[in-house]
Amino acid sequence: MYRTDGNPNMYRIAPSILSADFARLGEEVQSVIAAGADMVHFDVMDNHYVPNLTIGPMVCEAIRPLTKAVIDVHLMVKPVDRIIPDFARAGANIISFHPEASDHVDRTIGLIKECGCKAGMVFNPATPLSWLDYTLDKLDLVLIMSVNPGFGGQKFIPAALGKLRAVRERIQKSGREVWLEVDGGVKVDNIAEIAHAGADTFVAGTAIFGTKDYKATITAMRTELSKTRS
Ligand code: DX5
Ligand code: ZN
Numbered sequence: 001m002y003r004t005d006g007n008p009n010m011y012r013i014a015p016s017i018l019s020a021d022f023a024r025l026g027e028e029v030q031s032v033i034a035a036g037a038d039m040v041h042f043d044v045m046d047n048h049y050v051p052n053l054t055i056g057p058m059v060c061e062a063i064r065p066l067t068k069a070v071i072d073v074h075l076m077v078k079p080v081d082r083i084i085p086d087f088a089r090a091g092a093n094i095i096s097f098h099p100e101a102s103d104h105v106d107r108t109i110g111l112i113k114e115c116g117c118k119a120g121m122v123f124n125p126a127t128p129l130s131w132l133d134y135t136l137d138k139l140d141l142v143l144i145m146s147v148n149p150g151f152g153g154q155k156f157i158p159a160a161l162g163k164l165r166a167v168r169e170r171i172q173k174s175g176r177e178v179w180l181e182v183d184g185g186v187k188v189d190n191i192a193e194i195a196h197a198g199a200d201t202f203v204a205g206t207a208i209f210g211t212k213d214y215k216a217t218i219t220a221m222r223t224e225l226s227k228t229r230s
Contacts, residue, residue, distance in 0.1 A: 011195060011225045012038040013218055014072055014181070016205035018054060019152045028209070029063050035214035036222070039070035041183070041203045042092070049078035049101050050150035057086040064091030074122065074183065074203075076149050077101060081108055088115035096120030096143050096181075099131045109138050120181070124149060125157050129166055136174055142167050144199070147184030152205040156185030161197040168198025188217065192224040 015037045020028035029040055042060060047053040060071060073092040077083055078101035087095055095117045102108040105121075112119040120141030121131060125148060132142070144167060146160035164182060171178045181201035182194055191202055202221070211217045 010200065011222075012179070012201040013208075013221055014039045014041040014201060014203045015208045015214075015218075016041040016043055016152060016183070016203050017209075018043040019205035019209035021209075022055075025059070026063060026066050029066055032208060032214050032218075033067050033069050036218040037069070037208070037214075039072050039093075039201075040067065041205075042071055042073045043205075044073060044075050044077055044083075044087075045150060046077040049098065050076040052150045057083065057090040060087055060090035060092055070094060072096070072120075072181075072203075074143065075101070079103070081111055084108070084111050084117075085115050088112075088117050092117055094118040094120055094141055096122050096141060098122045098124065098127075098149070100124070100127065105131070105135060106138075109135060113138075120179075122149075122183075123163065125159065129163065129170070132167070132170060136170060136178065137176070139178055141179040141181055141201070142171070143181040143183055143203075145183055146186070146194075149184075153210075154185055156187075156190055156194075160184075161194065164194065164197040164199050188220045188224055191221050192228050195225055195228045 015032040045052040045054040070093045072094045073087050075097045080097045080101045095112045099105050109119045118140035122143040124145050146156045147154035179201050182199040183203035186202050186204045187207045
């Protein structure tokens, strides 16, 4: 369904605004969407669960009127439940969380859905996929971290490829439509290999915002994706 059949439109590119110019955030969001991005990846860090501090629901609310694109909120916060309704009210479409940051994972998934958002679970490089055993039937998205969370600009960890393949297999077995997202170190020169491993949704921060011409970069990513064959 979402995958390696060579059609680049089956894939979603989600620029991480962590690497945008925060002094011109609204403009940056509009620029990447105009440049062909499918959604906005919104990294929330609390200087507790991860060693960095970023943006919260007020910033999400401020950018919401600027785009119709999906806002994909990646919560790197602990505790996690308290902030979920605030992001839903601020206009988030997808809310993903790390299972280690929740005391009651099933309750957290339920809360995200009750708030009217799609629910995603995030796997750090060393987080086992067994967290999917009793949750995959409720999830809309699985996010595989290909770096340790906290910072943009890190190097892609190749072990993420095997993990993507394993999750793609589980999604296929489930028969459900679950997006498989990858986050960290995604570039023009590795995106095809990552897609081949099963990802359909690609977060890219520095690879996009670190370039001058966002459209050229996103187009180059789509060209690479179009080369992918199953
Ligand atoms: C890391 C964040 C990522 C980050 C990716 O904790 O979740 O979304 O912005 O940045 P790049 O694409 O530069 O690795
Ligand atoms: Zn992220």
